[in-house]
Amino acid sequence: MQPTITRRSFLKGTITAACSIATSSSIAKAAAGLENGQPIATLLDISKCVGCQECVYACRDVNATKYPKPQKPFPKMYPNGVKAEDWSDKTDVIDRLTPYNWLYIQSATVEIDGEQKELTIPRRCMHCSNPPCVKLCPWGAAVQLDNGISRIEADICLGGAKCQTVCPWLIPQRQTGVGLYLDILPAFAGNGVMYKCDRCYSRITKGEIPACIEACPEDVQTIGPRDEILKQAHELAKSMNGYIYGENENGGTNTIYVSPVPFDKLNSVIEKGKGKPHLAAVKDSMETGNKLAMAMILAPVAGVVGAAMKFYSINKNDD
């Protein structure tokens, strides 16, 4: 069985690691998800979250150095009407996703066993198994790592925001006045850089767990190889008669939520909108393209058959 890690077991792991290198390296490997070469996923047990926002502040702390430092005034953009997006004066906004806030807590008041209860849900990038933000970036600025992380390279991104448009949850957030577009044709192409959760990829490479997981006092999140996380999610869902989100959404993601109430019910009561993702069912965005890709294999065959038929009919007429 692959080890999965919560904050407590991680702390325990670090203590044991002081005496045993073997343990720490196995935690590191599990955190990197490389033990069996499969993606790592996170499990979020919504029933445990108390909405304290420790995770939000931890995320802002460890990622502060990655946040945009835009040049002002912004270069004028053509045609007129192309809007700059500026969050640099609103860096303290924590009730939605912004370029300076990659994780926020959504809340939902629901009835459980006849009792009104407020559930709180940490929201960030889902790290899709086949992420359209990465696959459809026309510039190669978004990448997927073999441990299941998708991230946007701030030095390459031009801020066209296509990744946001094609993301079923509209996750990536734009800051104008920063990035490569300034060095190309800032008036005519690009509009900044897109930012989102990168699931603490540099911490994971070092064998550390993401900051939001480490900071949570309630052990809401668990991280580990995806199949192991899915197994745990199903056991957890069964134990609370609960529901799962993220296993099949958008063709599968590496972020698995377990909730005591159905997600369509949660979705109907959460605040949704810009920077505030929904919890609705999502079909696989890349499915049509990938089906057409399979059909594309037939194209050369059709060409050969066409030419052969013509050759055959000409030879027959000659006879």
Add this chain to the structure above:
Amino acid sequence: MRFYERVIKYFYIVIITFLTLTGFGQMPIFKRYRIADIPGLGWLAEFYITHAMHYIFASFLIALSVYLFFDHIFIGRKERKVTPTGYVKGVMILGLIITGGLMVFKNLSGILYYPIAISILDLSHLILCMALLFYSIFTLITAKRWTIK
């Protein structure tokens, strides 16, 4: 020009036109430049629509290219010769099919390329497309043909 050749020619023009439009549609420019606001052109800013259309027209281009290649090898060789123009365009189209094909493969689930490889493929596909367009305008003006009898 025989009827058959004319059909092939118009088929080719339609395919290249839609591939170019939907190809440029992969970049977020039609909305920015308000071309998508022109009635009837809104679909140009719908990434999933232009993506699917690009795949469909790419399949047509591959089928047509393979057909014309074998048609030339088996039959056409006896009566016509490929001109330098024909060779240059053929190589450009082959380059577009190879770089495009590698990107289609990349988009399948579980296929990961190095980021630098993705950028090189994206750029070379775009540069090849621009080169083919400009060269086609040039050959249209100078009335250069793919083949001669």
